[in-house]
Amino acid sequence: MVQYRLPMLPHPEEIEWTAEVNGAETTLHIENNAVLLDVLREKAGSLGTKRGCDMGTCGCCSVLIDGDPRLSCLTLASEADGTSITTVEGLSDGHHLHPIQQTFTEFGGSQCGFCTPGFLVVISALLSENSSPSDEEIKSAIEGNLCRCTGFQQIVDSVRAASDILVAGDRVEDSTSAKSDPHPGFGEEV
Amino acid sequence: MVGYKQQPGKLPFSKPGSGGKNSFSKPIEENMIPSSQGGKLKQPWGPHRHDSLVSGQVIGKDTALVDSNWKVTGQAHYGDDVRIKGELIGRIVRSPHHYARVISIDCSRALKLPGVVAVATGADANNKFGVLPVTKDEHAMAVDKVRHAGDLVACVAAEDEATAREAERLIEVEYEILDSIHDMRDGLKDSFEPIHDRGKYHIGESNVQKRVFQEFGDVSGMLSSSVASYKEDWVFAGVNHAFTEPHAVVAHWDPTGRLTLYTPQQVPHYVHRALADVLEIPMHQINVHRTFVGGGFGGKSDPFPHEMCAAILARKSGRPVRLTFDREEVYWVNRGRHPSRIEMNLHADEEGRICGIETDALIDGGAFASFGHVTTYYNGVLHTAPYEIGSFHYTGARVWTNKPASGAMRGHGAVNSRCAVEVGLDHLAEQLSVDPISLRLANLLPPHSSTITGFRVTSIGMRECLERVRQESGWTKKFRRLPLGKGIGVGCGFFISGSGLPIHWDPNKFPHATVHLKIDMDGGVTVHTGAAEIGQGSDTVVAQSVAEVLGLPLDMIRIKSRESDTSPVDLGSYSSRVTFMNANAAISAAMDIRNNLIDATAQITNSDKQGLVIGDRRIFQKSDPSVGVSYLEALHKAQEDRGALISSGAYRTPPMGKTHKGAAAGLAPAYSFSAYAAEVTVDVETGQINVEKVWAAHDCGKALNPLAVKGQIIGSCHMGMGQVLSEEMRYSRNGSLLNPDLLDYKIPSVHEMPEVTPIIVESNDPEGPFGAKEAGEGPLLPILPAVCNAVYDAIGVRPSELPLTPEKVFKLIEKRCKSEGILDPLHLSPPSLNYSDLQTTLENRASEHSTRDISRRLNEERSEYYNGALFGLDPSIPPDQSDPSWAVRVTPDQSYLDDPRLAGSAWKHTERRKRGEEK
Structure with a gap:
């Protein structure tokens, strides 16, 4: 069977890619020309990272790479290999919103x-x-x-x-500690 | 200060109820209870029919949007975030030509590509659709012709995006290129190959899609009394909504054979209808699921061909299909504001009355009708208020050209002509040597009056808007007193708060909005509504309304507004209708439940139900609050023998308006008003404009959620600033769109934004929910003229072409320098002003009218007031009945056609059926 492919886009090689995504060590098999935004959305499950323009004009796809803001639509995933990536899903610590x-x-x-x-x-x-x-x-x-x-x-x-x-520094106590009130506000007016 | 205590699973929640004696619930907030009910909330505009329903919960409080936690955690799923197992990726093949006949499409190569599952072309869907039933002129994909570069030709679904894009390339299309037109003026002429064929209704052989002629008042008499006039030919570039979320859609035929379409839509109901037409299946076999919508502004309110394509591909392939746009494709779909050429003529008489407005608007519709039928009317009728005017002439025409279609965009049809009118008023004030705010204040319609076009105006806070803006901006110290290069300007706005007639004509008096409520044992209230939450906060407003009437905290209300399967029909988020109509429907549904609860309480407490009121989670005797029960107790009593309480509420506009052709366009149950002052700096050597500050007063009737109203006002300023300063869909000489991306299509960034001071004026609309009117679109209108007028105050040149890029402004400055023989623009003098005697006349009249307005808004026994009274007509009789020269005319006579204006020349054509052709 004939395979029609764009001549300038030969079938990319698959590579192993590792990064810490929102605190979780993530290893994925990705195409070596994959864009970070695609990897985050399609493979790493970060649908919170949005695609607005694909050309770095809108900022919707911003993520933090080792703490610095980067446009994931203009970053090759391979450039972010071995880094620590934070998306919007990683901003809250699981108990508290940022x-x-x-x-x-x-x-x-x-x-x-x-x-x-x-x-x-x-x-x-x-x-x-x-x-x-x-x-x-x-x-x-x-x-x-x-x-x-x-x-x-x-x-x-x-x-x-x-x-x-x-x-x-107005933070509430650690809600995972035993003393934390599971129903804050109970018994008082809310 | 805000707390920092969000704990998923451990949220601070509200208890569902408390008894009369113990104090779970909070005491009634007297400050939120209207004075008509014995509370401390002042009501300078009088009482309201919903006052007795106010329980002091949430109405009028800054309220976070009920869905905002989904958004800030990244869990809100927009069109492209819907993932269904086994999905295919869809792509669209688009026309590279502006106008061409499709001779053949060969998909065989694409179908041979491994991974390609389905291909569809126009042959798969013959039926036409369109948002307006009278102008259905779109196909899912080209049937016979493509009408603009980017028009849909075919579509393909494949296993992944790379394969789909490759397949797109392999679909071979043969075209016969036709002569395209790009200048809207060419659309007025006869053509060998009109872009659409309207059959016997076709206007001549031209590309005129819609034409309007309207005359109200004594038009011929007006010129004789005119002492000052303004005439300008305006050119407005087309602008795009530029929402951040590109269109995306997911179609899924479920195992039972029903279609679910996931789409970020402002008007899911019209998509529902269009899908049924195109796919030839009954509406009950379709579930339209509105995802989160990443910005609409009118740009997601048509049923779109790509939505049909996804459904067709999904049907052909038997698998879910997801289809997402590139940013460029967003511009191909467009539906943005019409590029327009508007000739604006204004006349004022020696008493400073606006004796005539003559408008001729030619608007460029692009390749399809979309909302254009309505836009053509709106360009005229929406500037007949807030002023009392002596006569009004409007000729409008919308033409097809080979560009992406124009459609509805925030401030639909009203924005451009409003800009021209308000700049014209500034010019009239200059000629009459009076203050432009005084001129406006002396010519306002009173509350409960009728405009020259027969629109019923109920509440009107225009005067207060102008006065607040004048005061807060320090207007009197600044206007005509700032140095060269600095200026301040004013502009006003008037907009519909919901359209009087639904788009789909309803012989059966179908309601515009319906809300269902369900309360089960748990006490939480489930609200089913079809209103489309597009970020404006419609879910929040409906939740607030229900919470207020039932005396419940907001977290006990849950909104189900996504799916047509479970939501009652709502016409959608357009025409600024949602708060007004949907909240009214929600209130009437909640009143039903409220009555059930009060009946139950009366039974339990064995007391008179007339004296029972609802407070925070309690129902009690107003005279003796210790006699009462908790909400939950009353609820459980009410549920005896029947289970969940269920109710339904609906809203439909009252009958109103005149009967002439086109009388329905612009009719609304209420209107919003706004006035802005803008302060600008213009660099006289480069023409660069910076807007420094804006004072933005908007009459929204009652701010149900002031936080959201302010957000709408500031956001409107942003969008309007873009149109006046930088945004433009630029086309090359051969008609190609030059800037279909967010880099070259310049929307203002955070640095261009002025400091906006939002000022909320609450005129307490008698029919609005708790007095509310719209705040979504009206606030956009005044910013354009306010900036233009400020530019004149700064450098003494009157712009007539938008956007005001530095090049254009500098050309105007050069022109002025040349005419005054000044070499260095820094030596120009800013305009100055010495008041004439008329100023005092106007101030006196404004102060008399102010007294009149206050008495009219508070006095229930008020008499009728028809536009024309200011010109000596009997205010209690419609002007066309008291004076035959004020009769309404909707077709031009021969003498007009001898020398018509630009858009007016559309009337030179005769419809085919009137030429005896039945084609």
């Missing part, structure tokens, strides 16, 4: 929500470097991300609020 996730909901940082994962990972990187960024620093951090719903203002508000939380 402060920026919490404030995005409460300050209107997210409307349709499609650009939200990209913003969240970029902002989480900003906040881990600088827990009280100035407005200008916030704006430069998110300048590569497009949002068509919010006009950015409520996103900046959310970052400021998250920064307040981080600076105040």
Whole structure:
């Protein structure tokens, strides 16, 4: 049987690829020309990482590679071999939302929500470097991300609020500890 | 400060109820109970019919969207995130030609490629569809002709994307290239090969898809009384919604033979209808599943050919098919705002009244009708308010060209002509030497009045919007007083809050929105609604409405709005209709349940049900709160012998409007109003504009969720700023789209955004849910003219072509320099203003009208008020009845056709049937 393939795209070789995705050691067999966004979405199960434009213009596909924000649509998966990757799914620690996730909901940082994962990972990187960024620093951090719903203002508000939380260190106790109240608020007014 | 305590599985939740004596529930929040019910919430606009339903829960509170936790954790699944085992990947073969006849399609090579499972062409689906039943002109794939570059020709489903793309290349199509047209003005002429054939309804042999002629008021008399006028030929570029989520769809025929279509849609119901037409199966065999929608703005509100393609491929292959667009394909589908050429004429008389508006709008529809029929009307009728006007002439035409189709986009049809009107008013104010805000304030329609086109205006907060903006922006200190290069400008807006008639005509009086509620033993309320949550917060608003009426915390309400199988029909998220209609339906459904609960409480407590009220999770006697039961107790009593409480509520618009042809277009149960002031800096040496600050006042009736209303206002500013400053679908000389990507199609980034101060004006609409009207589209309108007028204040040039790129602005500056003989633009002087005597007249009139308006909005016994009273007509009689020269005309007479304007020349053609051709 005749195989029709694009002449400039010979069948790629499969390679073994290892990375720490959201804290979990992940080993996958991928094509050597695979784009990181495709690997994350199709093989590593991170459907939270969004595909908006495929050419690095919208920022929806942002992920953290070894803590730095990167556009996964412009990164070959092989470049990220052996790194530690954080997507939006890895921002909460399983029990707590990251402060920026919490404030995005409460300050209107997210409307349709499609650009939200990209913003969240970029902002989480900003906040881990600088827990009280100035407005200008916030704006430069998110300048590569497009949002068509919010006009950015409520996103900046959310970052400021998250920064307040981080600076105040207002965290609840570890909910996995034995003393943690399984039903916080029970018996009192909520 | 916000807490930081989200613990999956251990959420702080609300208890479902408490007794009369113990205090599980919180005391009533007096500040949220309206004064008409004895609470402390002030009501300067009078009481509302829903006041007694307010339990002080969530209405009017900043509320996080109920689905936002799904979004921030990455668990929200959009179109491309739906994965079904065994899925195939679909791709579409698109036309490389602007206009061509498809001679043959050969799929044999593609079908031989291993991994290709199914191929489909236009031959697989002959039936036409389209969002409007009167203009169904789309096919799933080309039948006979392709009408724009990017038009669908065939589609293919394969095991993986690489194979599908390769198969796409192997499908061989033979075309016969036809002469394409790209300039909308060419569409007005007769053509050898019109882009569509409307049969006997075809207008001449031209590409005119729709034409409108409307005259209201004394048009011929207006010129004689005009002392100031404005005439400008505007050119507006087409713009795209540029939502972040590209279109994607998944089709799955389940083992019982039913189709489930997963699609990010604003109007799942119309897709449902179109699928039934195209696939030739009954509607009950289709389940339309709306996924999360990554931005719509009107761009996901048509039934789309690619949705049909996915369903056809899935049927042919017997497997689920997922089809996702590249960003470029989003631009091929388009449905963005129409490129338009608008001739705007305004006239003012010596008393500073707007005695005439003459508009001629030619709009470029691209290759398909889409919503265009309506857009053609909206370009005219939606600028007949908020002002009282002496006459109105509108000629509009929409033509087909060989471009991706234009359609509905936020501010549908109203945006461009509104911009021209508001810039014209600024010019009139300049000519009359008066303040533009004073001019507007002295010409507003009062509450409970009728516009010149016969639209029923109920609540109107326009005056308050203007006054708030004037005050907060420091207008009087800034207007015409800022140095060269700095300016401030004002603009107003008026928009429908839901359309009066549904798109699909309903002889059976089908409701526009229906909501079902179900409450079982657990006490949680399940809300079934078909309203499409597209990020605007419609799920949240419906949850809020139910929670408020039943006195429950928001987390006891769960919204099921995704699937047509389980949701009642809702017409969808367009025309800014959802809050108004769906929340009204939800309230009426919740009132049913509320009555059940109150009856049950009366039985338990053996007390009079008239005195029972609902508070936070309790039902009690208002006079003696210790007599009462918990919500759960009342619920369980009400469920005796019947099980779950179930109710249904619906909303349908009241009958309204006039009867002339086209009278229904623009009719709405309520209208929103807005006024913005924008402060800009213009670099006079480069023409670069920076918008620094915007004060944005919007009358949304009542902000059910102020957080979301502010988000809509700021977001609208963003989108409108894009259109006025940088966004443009650019076409090359041979008609090719030059910028189908987000790099060259420039939407404002965070750095271009001004500081927006949202100002919410609450005019308490009598028919809106708790007084609410729309806030999604109206807030976009004023930003364009506000920026244009601020540019004039800064450098003294009036733009008439958007977007205002530095090149265009600099050309205007150069032109002004030349005309004034100034070499260095830095030596230009900014415009100045010395008030004429008319200013005092206007201020006095505005203050009289302000008193009139307050009394009209508070006095239930008010008399009728028809547009025309300001011009001396009897306010209580429709103007066309009191003065024959105000009669409505909807066809041009011969004298107009002797010298028609641009779009008006569409009326020179005669329809085929009127030429006796029955083709």
